[in-house]
Amino acid sequence: MRILVTGGAGFIGSHLCERLLASGNEVICLDNFFTGSKKNIEKLCDDRRFELIRHDITEPILLEVDRIYNLACPASPIHYQYNPVKTIKTSVMGTINMLGLAKRVRARILQASTSEVYGDPQVHPQREEYWGNVNPIGIRSCYDEGKRVAETLMMDYHRQNGVDIRIIRIFNTYGPRMAVNDGRVVSNFIVQALAGEDITVYGEGKQTRSFCYVDDLVDGMMRMMECEDFIGPVNLGNPTETTIVEFAHRIIQLTGSTSKIIYKDLPADDPKQRQPDISLAQQKLDWRPTVDVEQGLKKTIDYFASLLTQGR
Numbered sequence: 001m002r003i004l005v006t007g008g009a010g011f012i013g014s015h016l017c018e019r020l021l022a023s024g025n026e027v028i029c030l031d032n033f034f035t036g037s038k039k040n041i042e043k044l045c046d047d048r049r050f051e052l053i054r055h056d057i058t059e060p061i062l063l064e065v066d067r068i069y070n071l072a073c074p075a076s077p078i079h080y081q082y083n084p085v086k087t088i089k090t091s092v093m094g095t096i097n098m099l100g101l102a103k104r105v106r107a108r109i110l111q112a113s114t115s116e117v118y119g120d121p122q123v124h125p126q127r128e129e130y131w132g133n134v135n136p137i138g139i140r141s142c143y144d145e146g147k148r149v150a151e152t153l154m155m156d157y158h159r160q161n162g163v164d165i166r167i168i169r170i171f172n173t174y175g176p177r178m179a180v181n182d183g184r185v186v187s188n189f190i191v192q193a194l195a196g197e198d199i200t201v202y203g204e205g206k207q208t209r210s211f212c213y214v215d216d217l218v219d220g221m222m223r224m225m226e227c228e229d230f231i232g233p234v235n236l237g238n239p240t241e242t243t244i245v246e247f248a249h250r251i252i253q254l255t256g257s258t259s260k261i262i263y264k265d266l267p268a269d270d271p272k273q274r275q276p277d278i279s280l281a282q283q284k285l286d287w288r289p290t291v292d293v294e295q296g297l298k299k300t301i302d303y304f305a306s307l308l309t310q311g312r
Contacts, residue, residue: 002026004065004107006057006098007072009036011177012112012170014044015214016069016221021047023222028063032056035074040177057094058086063101067225068109070098073147075114077140077267078183084142091146092153099157102164110166110225111154113233115274116144117169125241125275128169128233138269151233158231166224171237171276175214175296176303186211186297189248190304193257203266205245210275212238213296216289223285230284237276238289254297 003020007013008029013036020027026049029041033054044050055061057072073090074080080087095111102109118126119134134144157163174186181187192199220236242250248261281287 001066002028002064003067003069004028004030004063005069005071006030006094007036009033009038009041009052010071011040011175011179012173012214012217013069013071014040014177015175015218016071017041017044017050019218019222021050025049027051028053028065030055030057030061030072032072035076035079035179035182037179057097058089060097060100064105065101065107068098068102068107069112069221069225070095070109071112073143075143076179076182076184077143078181080143081139084139087142088146091143091150095150095153099153099163103157103161106164108164108166108225109154110168110221111150112221113151113167113169114143114147115169115171115235115237115276116140117148117151118271119144120269120271121273124273125239125277126235127277128235128280135269140269165231166227167232167234168221168224169233169235169276170217171235171274172209172211173214173217173237174211175300177214178300180304180307185209185244185247186300187304189251190255190301191308193251193255193259194301194305194308196258198262199248199252199259201245201248201261201263202270204263205248205261206243207266207270208241208243208273208275209247210238210241211247211293211296212236212289213291213293216291220281220285220287223287227285234281234284235276235278236281236287237278238293239276239278240293241275250294251297254294255301
């Protein structure tokens with residue numbers, strides 16, 4: 001098949017492109033390189049079935065494809081709050097453009113939504129039928145509400161125009177090719193620990209997250225794309241829950257670091273709990289994470305260690 005991956009030079013997108021090529025597909029990687037990196041996909045460029053296009057999905061594009069994975073959007077608070085208007089344009093106008101493309105060429109399209117649609121959840125763990133608790137005017141809302149609108153657009157194009165859609169909600173994902181400066185907890189903690197710097201925990205560190213290794217996520221994405229008679233939304237994440245301070249201690253242990261933990265004020269609208277209920281993914285996709293957190297963290301630590309050795 002001929003497959004388009006928007007945001008294909010990003011952390012998750014580059015892993016997806018690699019897996020799709022390995023499965024025998026032709027892959028078009030579309031990226032504006034705001035957060036994506038050519039280094040993430042440079043090894044793929046020698047493959048004649050791989051094509052790289054520098055493009056921003058807020059502008060229309062005409063391509064002939066069978067499948068569209070719409071991943072384009074900055075996903076870390078530092079990046080999506082840098083230009084919040086651009087972030088929401090990417091989620092709304094970009095999704096409209098990709099849905100228009102899917103409609104024209106009769107492609108199946110998968111929208112990479114997020115656990116952030118649940119906001120600071122009052123239901124725990126989070127199931128797909130939960131509508132969420134999102135602040136529509138907060139500093140995170142450019143991302144949270146943008147993704148919620150993207151889901152709305154997907155459903156409306158499906159109901160009104162018969163577009164073949166799939167929706168996934170991605171929970172915290174980690175692994176090699178995360179950006180050093182993305183400000184997310186895994187990359188922050190590992191880089192600080194490897195450098196012997198203080199590890200920054202916000203609030204008291206009692207807030208929880210559930211971390212899924214990127215290989216498991218990509219497997220779930222591909223299963224969802226090829227699943228028949230199920231459009232989602234579906235949660236994709238690791239249901240193993242940990243507090244942030246426990247996670248910091250684990251990073252210190254795995255890196256053998258002498259770093260100390262320091263505490264700073266909790267950012268506005270930071271969710272207190274985040275854990276996916278993956279019953280639906282298990283039932284519909286026969287999917288569950290298989291990579292143990294410690295195993296995944298060791299691979300991620302090795303990746304960042306090599307980056308720091310090379311001077312990034």
